[in-house]
């Protein structure tokens with residue numbers, strides 16, 4: 508049976524070209540960048556070259572604005588906790604949205620326990636944040652706004668540049684979680700007018716366990732990993748050189764091919780969406796129709812449990828994801844779909860397919876054969892579906 512991967516928002520494989528540049532740092536080039544000798548100096552250069560590459564790819568003004576971290580979650584935590592800790596004498600108010608990744612939401616929950624106040628901006632039914640609502644929530648105690656660039660469940664792309672422009676004038680620090688957008692759509696820190704931006708290598712064909720945080724020059728931030736003076740005292744710990752070199756090369760490669768991949772992947776996305784809407788009844792597309800990532804598809808199927816759909820797709824060799832997070836046996840509907848005003852019943856029937864550069868039209872066509880079969884089979888077993896049809 509063929510195995511088809513439609514879960515690129517969860518993670519991507521390491522590009523062979525990326526792996527090639529990483530390998531020497533696990534063997535002959537093993538030096539500690541902080542060492543004075545040749546082994547160390549060589550690797551210091553590798554890390555600083557990677558920093559320069561990442562800065563350039565993000566349109567940053569200086570390489571020193573890039574801090575390498577252990578993952579996207581760490582970048583988000585560092586941005587939120589590091590900024591509010593350094594600015595708490597100016598105020599205690601944070602603004603974010605209801606559809607953030609848990610790395611941001613749970614850091615906010617933690618900060619609320621520490622005495623900070625958090626405003627969660629709602630989204631409309633298409634999953635969009637209204638910039639006006641962000642501006643109206645500002646108070647003279649607001650020290651940080653954090654709104655994600657693109658959502659990981661429904662792929663909706665937020666108007667970050669519009670928000671950033673006003674926050675820049677009002678001198679309010681602005682962070683964006685760009686973990687889903689970097690490498691998929693063009694991302695430039697100056698065009699977006701952000702002060703901090705999170706990214707993670709494994710979402711764009713780089714290795715797992717390495718991320719970066721862009722911090723605009725002059726932004727006061729506290730470190731919460733103390734020890735050595737690495738990363739200009741902003742993040743202690745011997746550098747993950749192979750990971751850092753891999754992250755930089757993966758970002759360069761992704762941006763080099765961004766236009767062609769965007770065109771190819773969004774074509775497959777739209778082809779799939781159009782066919783599902785045409786051939787399957789009682790189905791809803793979640794998220795904005797066009798303001799969404801090239802590879803994101805998110806549907807809710809009425810009268811179906813997303814989990815059954817996933818298991819049946821897995822039996823047919825198709826790897827997908829549900830919009831809902833499964834926490835220790837209890838199936839909680841997705842906080843993102845609920846925030847968009849979708850009922851818990853319909854949120855439970857959601858399916859997320861996230862396409863990548865290796866997916867083909869043949870794979871989509873295969874899915875367009877097996878998906879309706881599975882949907883029909885599951886609905887035939889649902890008493891709710893029968894009664895609703897009988898009443899029509």
Ligand SMILES: *Cc1c(COP(=O)(O)O)cnc(C)c1O
Nearest residue numbers: 578579580608610659686687707
């Ligand atoms: C994956 C993801 C993260 C977390 O990144 P890790 O590197 O897995 O920690 C954060 N935010 C968003 C939007 C993501 O998609």
